[in-house]
Amino acid sequence: MEEHVSGYLPPMRSRGPEFRLRRLTHDPAGAGDGAISPDGARFVASSRRAGSLNLWFYELATDQWHQGTRGAGDDIEAQWSPDSSCLAFTSSRGGHKAVWLYRARDGRISQLTYADHEEEYPQWSPDGTQIAYAGGPWGHRHFYVVPAKGGRPRAVTRTPGRAGACSYLPDGLALVCHSYDTGAGAISVLPLNGSPPIEVTDGSAWDYKPSVSSAHPVVAFSRSFEGRSVIWVQRLDGTGTGRALVTEAADDRWPNWTADGQNLFFHRLVDRGVGIWVLDRRTGGVRQIVGADEQPRYGSLSPDGTRLVYAAEDSGRSVVKIRDLAGGPPRLLPLGEAAFPAWSPDGRSIAYLSRHAARPRWEIASYDFAEGVSRVWTRGMDWLKGMHGPLDWSPDGTRLVFKSDTEPFEADLCVLDVRTGEVHKLTEDPWWDEAPSWTPDGRGVVFMSTRGGDWTWGFYRKDLATGEITTLAGPDYVERNNPHLLPDGTLLCSLVASGAEELHEQQPDGLGRVLSAAGPSVRYPVPSRDGSLVVFARTYRTVEYWLAENVWAPGSPIAGLAGDFDRPLETGPGPAPWSMGPVRSPVDTRRR
Structure with missing residues (x-):
């Protein structure tokens, strides 16, 4: 050789x-x-x-x-x-x-x-x-x-x-x-x-x-x-x-x-948060809460609707902050690198994704406001991989649902019981399931998945009592993301309908409409528990093309x-910085 x-x-x-x-x-x-x-x-x-x-x-x-x-x-x-x-x-x-x-x-x-x-x-x-x-x-x-x-x-x-x-x-x-x-x-x-x-x-x-x-x-x-x-x-x-x-x-x-x-030529994906807004579904009014200077990515409202916890960019890292909707400066939470915060139903804690500088894997964690203490729930559970993404509390505040990668372009849904610390799989099959959220009655989970086949996306609901999975939207090649089922039966999501990602509602009768007041480039809509308010981020996305000359x-x-290449090619490439098995794919599943 x-x-x-x-x-x-x-x-x-x-x-x-x-x-x-x-x-x-x-x-x-x-x-x-x-x-x-x-x-x-x-x-x-x-x-x-x-x-x-x-x-x-x-x-x-x-x-x-x-x-x-x-x-x-x-x-x-x-x-x-x-x-x-x-x-x-x-x-x-x-x-x-x-x-x-x-x-x-x-x-x-x-x-x-x-x-x-x-x-x-x-x-x-x-x-x-x-x-x-x-x-x-x-x-x-x-x-x-x-x-x-x-x-x-x-x-x-x-x-x-x-x-x-x-x-x-x-x-x-x-x-x-x-x-x-x-x-x-x-x-x-x-x-x-x-x-x-x-x-x-x-x-x-x-x-x-x-x-x-x-x-x-x-x-x-x-x-x-x-x-x-x-x-x-x-x-x-x-x-x-x-x-x-x-x-x-x-x-x-x-x-x-x-x-x-x-x-060497390459492209750079730019996907930058430009603000977080709150939409009042009762009046149609929209109000900006966080500006572009913080590059915010994802937000969650407190149960009483007075505060916002959100992820923002800080020197190339994701951090979590809290802001009063009535006004005032934000407060940085002492969580280190953190993402996708979600307020608990009782308002006493948040769940979030945490990552330590010594290890690249994102972990499921929670932070108790009264005690000022964080707990990492998934540390040591090596079978969990690629958990970076939205997570959601059950209505009774006892469980968290999230996704975990299993194989390339495959992911299962998992549930963490915060009373016992145990994690079990909610789905286990060769599809890509992600962005899960609980139904308002806590009896099911809504999620997006490729289980329609041929790399098409659809929205689905799994009944926890029967295990039955029903189709809510699609599957087709329409790009739709982050579904939430509201108390009135409306299915909320973001959807690319006319070249830009917009806020979308699908009524119980199947009819849909774009909530145009939210504007274009909507990402990660998250409703309040009663469904009257929706917090969402807007992003600026572009592709930059670079040349290293x-x-x-x-x-x-x-x-x-470019040194001495007298040594022969061997089969061992040497140790990698980390050895962690399957990792999160950075590749769009429809592109591989």
Whole structure:
């Protein structure tokens, strides 16, 4: 295998003149997944700038966008051919995801793959003759290679699994892939001659979307432990040596290199709270309680409706504060890093998510106002993973419901009994269940889930006495989030109805309406116990596109990785910062 590895990559090239990290542009309608052209002159990305999710091109010299593909269906994950004459991309315009081609000179598109299952993440071979991609039903997918001019695809994996994305090594003899077979995301080298794959990362983090530099034997990929992603660059010499490109509190994803391997392109997700408001459903009046300067994310009203507990951003961390609705300054609670606070029905405590600096996992915790004491409930329960998300008190204040990840793109609902400290599963199946809330009578739980199949979302209610699960809304491709059932039978949620996320009510008779007074970009609506008030956050969302130039020059955070590569590639990548098994996916489940 040593001679194979030495043949994967060409000799080192000279370093660039000066390292620079610069933001190229941003797109509030963007979906990310951009790719820089081989010459670095432009990039392609998916965007809803014209309504549908299509391919758009951005010219770096003129700072101008122009549209590529048009029409219905989602066009995503475009990648340039080595000569820039063509792009391969994923599209659902034929009914489900398949690989399509876009000819740059005239915009002509054609379908390349025709399987009856999903096919995605195309990537060109260095000579432009082949395209690799992942295909198959979820959990039973292969990596395939197909001639770029069309033909019969060939599976290059021996057994099916949870295949993700891949890219070619510069000599075209192997793929560097990510998969979810470890329970998280892991990177490996997959030789195309049938040899066994070689482990690059061990799956203790969520590693995905790898891209190999042509200048040095290193791979760049997105890495997340629980929450935001960073661009991680790691040597391919088996030592496991790697570094983050950017260490600030950002959410950076999907790196790819220019053809010379000197510049690294990526996108950054910006999702910033701009305020918290309260809507009075009786009068339709809306009042802002928290301003944009605190970057608030999530709020919960006290049972008497006089105070608000909320999560806000502080120096890249999430903290929890309390504010009187009548006015006055906020008070910071001594909880450390905390998120998703929920006021107990008796008003004497709050439940929240807590995270200690020494360990990345979020834990379920509570804080007693009278005693000024916090308690972490889930510490030591190692079978719970990825609990970051909304949680809710039962009406009698004895139980908390929350979600816990189980496998990649799967999560169960769990209930914590605060009288005993015991946790049991409420759902246990191969779906993604999240955002649970109790019904007003405490006899059931409402939640969102992919259990409709084909990665569609729906709202469901589980009856605790009978175990029966009934459908409340969907399932379909309409994006709806965070359901709450009100005492009058109304189903409250946020819903993307016209390009923006808005506050939505579904009446008991099934008729729905948008509460337009709340405005656009609504997130995390939480009703008062009697359903008369709704507290919600509003957010600013955009996708920024960045270019790290001359990354091997002095001053670059990763310049030290371009060192002596005489050591052979080994199978052990070295210890990870944490070893924690399955972790929370930072990837949208509909995109994987």
